[in-house]
Amino acid sequence: MSDQNVHNIVNGIRFIGEDDHEELDIERIKFIMKHTPTPPISEYQFQELTEEVIITKRNKERIGDCTICVNEFPLDTEAIKLPCKHYYHFDCITQWLKMHSNCPNCRTQLPTNNSEYDAYSRILAEHEKKEREGINEDEDRSMRRQTKNSGMFS
């Protein structure tokens, strides 16, 4: 898909919220996300979100090996910790994040250098959350009723 195409579709999405169109737009976003290569993480966000952790005898076993190069982290060196608590060598993870913006281990999406892409991610995540809540709605209602009752008799 060309950038221009993506751009046109992006502009179309601004109308989201009109109920009739919402379902269609979600499908469109899913399509775009599926066909757009993940943009790299923003350098600023990389600085902000990652942590340098010194490998010690205490944490070495828990941290394990780097899953990109499958080598260990030598004692007293630094490992890069992503917000999802997965650890990599600096060189390994920065190579990956030059072309992508997710954690290799758990695929947690990090903020990219493309704000439109991030906006889609958010819309999709919210949509999925809403869908999940829809399923649990009945449960929630009975829970609320119980809480009310217990309040009445306490």
Add this chain to the structure above:
Amino acid sequence: MATRYAKRLQKELMELQVSPPTGIRVEEANDLSRWVIGIDGTTGSLYQGEKFSLQFRFNDGYPLEAPEVIFIGKPPVHPHIYGNGHICLSILYDHWSPALTVLSICLSILSMLSSCTEKVRPVDDSVYVSRAVGKSPKDTR
């Protein structure tokens, strides 16, 4: 193959040769950049008793880039496997992650076979196969 990640490939190869899981074996790996892995259709699946061969090609980008994986010889008849051996499996393309390994790819392909309920080729098989002549599956999407 002189890359900083060649060591990872050597490790993966050794583990597969020393302790291969049931139904998976290294058939060829004379050259570190091209392996042939044999896989057996899982017991209880439509492919029980069938044997297949997967060809893995690694370039210098591995594991930051996915290997090219295709069936060679007779590919399984499956709705996501084309007659030319190309495989429709997102982890081999857009959903690749460097935390995946040759073994995890083989396991994904085996589970894709095991969950199949009808042995048919993809609907666009003949169109795709004629379009893909001489091309890598990574360049036909």
